[in-house]
Amino acid sequence: MTQIYKTGIDVGSTTVKLVVFDENFKLIFSRYERHFSDVKAATIKVFKDFIEEYGDLNLELAITGSGGMGLAEVIDVPFVQEVIASSITIEKFIPQTDVMIELGGEDAKMTFFDNGTQELRMNGTCAGGTGAFIDQMAALLKVDANGVNELAKNYEKLYPIASRCGVFAKTDVQPLLNEGVRREDIAASIFQAVVNQTIAGLASGRKIKGNVAFLGGPLFFMSELRKRFIETLDLKEENIIFPENPQLFVAMGAALYEETSQKTATDLIHSLENDDSDSLIPQDTMDKLFENQAELDEFRTRHAKATANYKNLSEHQGAAFLGIDAGSTTTKVVLIDDEGNILYDHYGSNNGEPLESVINILKECLC
Incomplete structure (x- = not known):
């Protein structure tokens, strides 16, 4: 009798996760891949990686995740809602869980397990307080998400930072950088902001107590983010559940889902490579700025009329007038003559050091 391997696919907002179980529910294969908005590729x-390692086996699978519904239509397999999928995995592998906290690329979830019942909570479409939010803040610190985690290990002080929206957070983080606050303290404060957003937004006053499980990519890869949760919730060691492969729990739930479809990995790849539908193309997008090249050319011609004249600074004699705009994130400098001709201009990031930025620009301009 041909063995069938239970398989789950989780298509999140930023990653694709694939898991494959054998008949004893042992995880024999897994992949965690960023899709960069190209879910199909x-x-x-990940399926080609599987074939290379295990061959073209028979798979019994389902799909989950915020971006999984379109993929499920293309390859014709059942879809299961992601909160339900993670609950399935929790009930099988860590049934002692009282509260589950999961952070994804652009969503956050919290589930309360109480005497056989479940209360599921999930954030809206805003990416505040999620993995994408941490990526945005990492860019301000000029590191990646792992770099934020490494910085946070050596923090000394926490500062209040809004995390409901990346725009709000930047208005808090940038002044701290400009004031010379230690990057280590800012990194830990970013994680604390995520914790505050998750607890306030999802728990909404309900007590988080008992055994708490931490799931999802950000909580798996970032030890200091978990630490901020643990300290904020004042959890004891025996109440902390950090299972093996927590970043894959949603995909594992899809594999364990009762309603599945049987296909080979080659069948799935063939369906994707020959798909000419728009199921995997985002539909809710903004209108185009220009319908064709002619409209773009007309726009550029119209705006080119409002330009200032430039003159070579090395050939200038007489008075010159300097203007400096030191903003929260950028420094703008312009030097003009008495007729308004531009002798020198600069527009660039201040890299969190506005004074040093202006000094370097003036040295370049006047020396």
Whole structure:
């Protein structure tokens, strides 16, 4: 009798996760791949990785995740809602869980397990307080998400930072950088902001107590983010559940889902490579700025009329007038003559050091 391997695919807002179980529910294969908005290519890649390692086996699978519904239509397999999928995995592998906290690329979830019942909570479409939010803040610190985690290990002081929206957070983080606050303290404060957003937004006053499980990519890869949760919730060691492969729990739930479809990995790749539908193309997008090249050319011609004249600074004699705009994130400098001709201009990031930025620009301009 041909063995069938239970398989789950989780297509999140930023990653594709693939898991494959054997008949004893032992995880024999897993992949965690960023899709960079190309779900089709990332999914094909993880299945090709599987074939290369295990061959073209028979798979019994389902799909979950915020971006999984379109993929489920293309390859014709059942779809299961992601909160339900993670609950399935929790009930099988860590049934002692009282509260589950999961952070994803652009969503956050919290589930309360109480005497056989479940209360599921999930954030809206805003990415505040999620993995994408941490990526945005990492860019301000000029590191990646792992770099934020490494910085946070050596923090000394926490500062209040809004995390409901990346725009709000930047208005808090940038002044701290400009004031010379230690990057280590800012990094830990960013994680604390995520914790505050998750607890306030999802728990909404309900007590988080008992055994708490931490799931999802950000909580798996970032030890200091978990630490901020643990300290804020004042959890004892025996109440902390950090299972093996927590970043894959949603995909594992899809594999364990009762309603599945049987296909081979080659069948799935073939369906994706020959798909000419728009199921995997984002539909809710903004209108185009220009319908064709002619409209773009007309726009550029119209705006080119409002330009200032430039003159070579090395050939200038007489008075010159300097203007400096030191903003929260950028420094703008312009030097003009008495007729308004531009002799020198600069527009660039201040890299969190506005004074040093202006000094370097003036040295370049006047020396």
